[in-house]
Amino acid sequence: MTPSAATPITLDDVLAARERLSTYLAPTPLRSHPALDAAVPGLTLLVKHENVQPTGSFKVRNGVATITALSAAERSRGVVGATTGNHGLGLAFAGRQLGVPVTICVPRGNNPEKNAALRAWGATVIEEGDDYEGAVAVAQRLVESEGRTLAHSTNNVNVLAGAGTMTLEIHEQLGTTDSLDALIIAIGGGSQAVGALTVARAVRPGLRVIGVQAAGAPAAHDGWHARAPRSTERAATFAEGVATRATYPLTFPALLDGLTDFITVTDAEIADAVRTILSTTHHLVEGAGAMGFAAASKLAPSLQGQRVGIIFCGGNMDTAVLRRILNHEL
Amino acid sequence: MTPSAATPITLDDVLAARERLSTYLAPTPLRSHPALDAAVPGLTLLVKHENVQPTGSFKVRNGVATITALSAAERSRGVVGATTGNHGLGLAFAGRQLGVPVTICVPRGNNPEKNAALRAWGATVIEEGDDYEGAVAVAQRLVESEGRTLAHSTNNVNVLAGAGTMTLEIHEQLGTTDSLDALIIAIGGGSQAVGALTVARAVRPGLRVIGVQAAGAPAAHDGWHARAPRSTERAATFAEGVATRATYPLTFPALLDGLTDFITVTDAEIADAVRTILSTTHHLVEGAGAMGFAAASKLAPSLQGQRVGIIFCGGNMDTAVLRRILNHEL
Numbered sequence: 001m002t003p004s005a006a007t008p009i010t011l012d013d014v015l016a017a018r019e020r021l022s023t024y025l026a027p028t029p030l031r032s033h034p035a036l037d038a039a040v041p042g043l044t045l046l047v048k049h050e051n052v053q054p055t056g057s058f059k060v061r062n063g064v065a066t067i068t069a070l071s072a073a074e075r076s077r078g079v080v081g082a083t084t085g086n087h088g089l090g091l092a093f094a095g096r097q098l099g100v101p102v103t104i105c106v107p108r109g110n111n112p113e114k115n116a117a118l119r120a121w122g123a124t125v126i127e128e129g130d131d132y133e134g135a136v137a138v139a140q141r142l143v144e145s146e147g148r149t150l151a152h153s154t155n156n157v158n159v160l161a162g163a164g165t166m167t168l169e170i171h172e173q174l175g176t177t178d179s180l181d182a183l184i185i186a187i188g189g190g191s192q193a194v195g196a197l198t199v200a201r202a203v204r205p206g207l208r209v210i211g212v213q214a215a216g217a218p219a220a221h222d223g224w225h226a227r228a229p230r231s232t233e234r235a236a237t238f239a240e241g242v243a244t245r246a247t248y249p250l251t252f253p254a255l256l257d258g259l260t261d262f263i264t265v266t267d268a269e270i271a272d273a274v275r276t277i278l279s280t281t282h283h284l285v286e287g288a289g290a291m292g293f294a295a296a297s298k299l300a301p302s303l304q305g306q307r308v309g310i311i312f313c314g315g316n317m318d319t320a321v322l323r324r325i326l327n328h329e330l
Numbered sequence: 331m332t333p334s335a336a337t338p339i340t341l342d343d344v345l346a347a348r349e350r351l352s353t354y355l356a357p358t359p360l361r362s363h364p365a366l367d368a369a370v371p372g373l374t375l376l377v378k379h380e381n382v383q384p385t386g387s388f389k390v391r392n393g394v395a396t397i398t399a400l401s402a403a404e405r406s407r408g409v410v411g412a413t414t415g416n417h418g419l420g421l422a423f424a425g426r427q428l429g430v431p432v433t434i435c436v437p438r439g440n441n442p443e444k445n446a447a448l449r450a451w452g453a454t455v456i457e458e459g460d461d462y463e464g465a466v467a468v469a470q471r472l473v474e475s476e477g478r479t480l481a482h483s484t485n486n487v488n489v490l491a492g493a494g495t496m497t498l499e500i501h502e503q504l505g506t507t508d509s510l511d512a513l514i515i516a517i518g519g520g521s522q523a524v525g526a527l528t529v530a531r532a533v534r535p536g537l538r539v540i541g542v543q544a545a546g547a548p549a550a551h552d553g554w555h556a557r558a559p560r561s562t563e564r565a566a567t568f569a570e571g572v573a574t575r576a577t578y579p580l581t582f583p584a585l586l587d588g589l590t591d592f593i594t595v596t597d598a599e600i601a602d603a604v605r606t607i608l609s610t611t612h613h614l615v616e617g618a619g620a621m622g623f624a625a626a627s628k629l630a631p632s633l634q635g636q637r638v639g640i641i642f643c644g645g646n647m648d649t650a651v652l653r654r655i656l657n658h659e660l
Binding site: 029035049052121275279280282317319322323 | 443452645
């Protein structure tokens with residue numbers, strides 16, 4: 001199969017990414033949590049634990065897949081990213097493992113705890129620009145003036161292939177005896193969902209992939225239902241990992257083509273899911289990491305009797321946000 | 331080497347336990363967390379992530395090691411334990427995997443969330459007796475009337491051998507190139523520390539093992555410094571995993587013989603460590619799971635320049651306690 005608008009990557013791309021990742025990242029667990037199952041009667045959940053990745057989120061797959069795909073010359077000139085979150089941590093981790101200089105551009109006044117984490121992984125942090133767009137402009141300047149490679153968080157085939165390795169692992173962990181009816185994926189830019197669709201199509205054609213977005217950042221969801229790209233003025237959700245304001249050209253056609261359903265969950269539902277996951281499994285997940293469970297709860301009437309995969313895609317919850325959630329202020 | 335009072339198990343016991351565990355439990359990660367290192371300047375920490383075990387604590391090693399060591403006849407009669415915590419979850423998990431009936435005796439009024447978790451793993455929960463001692467009496471009755479095997483949380487060589495598999499994994503994960511100067515172990519009954527001492531003596535004789543207890547439950551610590559067994563009236567700490575009131579005959583001589591140091595940390599220091607671990611690594615640890623880091627911080631002046639292993643031994647923090655910690659009420 002060759003890539004197309006609806007399938008920007010192939011299983012071979014995912015297999016190649018997995019080969020490149022294998023030195024740096026071990027497979028994450030796929031687990032049952034009986035006490036979590038008890039909270040959604042009638043469903044059997046399987047949880048993919050991306051929250052236990054070395055940087056606390058699946059994005060490290062994308063970062064390693066991106067940097068390992070660069071030429072020696074590109075590696076020596078270094079990589080630049082504009083992001084303050086899990087994408088940046090993934091790039092920083094990959095740069096540290098591979099000896100590639102990584103610069104992360106963040107806006108002035110960015111969360112100091114996040115800047116410290118990026119620096120701890122060895123990244124150079126440039127705090128400049130009034131907002132995210134300003135940080136992107138700084139990153140672009142470094143690309144032009146210093147020949148660095150820009151590592152986009154979504155619109156890059158190596159990122160999509162890296163994200164696809166997660167679903168490939170699920171497929172292998174299930175083996176030939178265990179079935180899975182549906183896989184629910186939280187969608188920001190859509191890398192993880194496109195990776196899942198690519199793998200499912202090739203090796204588990206019966207597996208339905210369902211998307212979920214935050215109700216406060218529904219661009220891809222709205223576009224999917226309207227069958228056309230969308231953008232929004234704001235992205236209003238505490239789940240910053242999925243706080244995107246537009247559909248992306250590289251992923252949107254594939255989402256349109258492949259998802260069997262696409263729903264939204266509110267911040268209140270996400271906060272409730274964080275609390276339930278914490279009290280039943282004692283795993284800390286960030287907002288995006290709780291959305292699979294929130295969606296499974298919402299879709300439970302139509303998923304009765306089914307085996308449903310959900311992803312704890314990240315665990316990097318700010319302490320202050322967690323505190324508000326536990327105090328029922330979110 | 332044969333077992334003695336000071337070495338109740340041998341490396342061969344640990345190797346045999348590891349063989350029995352291998353079908354049910356994958357090795358847990360041993361990781362660096364640069365942002366956590368930054369919080370204790372001068373030390374390089376290596377974190378053993380027992381908090382990501384299927385039941386959220388290292389005790390699952392002990393439970394699987396205990397039940398896999400039973401004869402077929404013993405397995406069919408079932409196992410009984412008196413505990414409401416991680417030991418019970420470990421037994422319940424092992425029983426579910428091996429098809430062995432597990433009964434956990436808890437006192438009336440026990441935390442309903444914990445009872446639910448035990449039942450979710452398939453254990454029968456008997457809520458009877460006014461306190462822990464009452465639950466022990468119920469368990470003893472089941473041993474006598476039904477021929478069940480009592481699974482003690484500490485005073486059992488299979489438990490010690492199971493706990494030792496953790497240090498064996500650390501040894502293998504370090505390999506021949508990575509060194510480790512000291513390993514800090516939180517001590518309740520002492521199974522993990524005795525396991526560590528057994529493995530260290532056999533394969534890493536230069537590794538110092540340091541014990542840490544909660545200042546509110548210091549029986550083993552006080553006994554170690556007095557060179558004689560001790561018991562206390564109360565065990566006053568929110569770190570319930572180490573809230574023991576006495577030294578144990580099977581482990582105390584080995585602790586006396588092998589630990590190079592033994593300190594205490596206060597509940598305030600443990601709570602502070604929980605917060606630091608959460609904000610730098612985003613791993614949720616329970617009180618006992620934070621004590622290695624609390625001790626490393628306290629001992630930092632004497633550990634400068636050293637590579638120090640700490641254990642996130644469990645992650646099963648009650649939501650209500652976590653909330654108090656984040657609100658700085660603990």
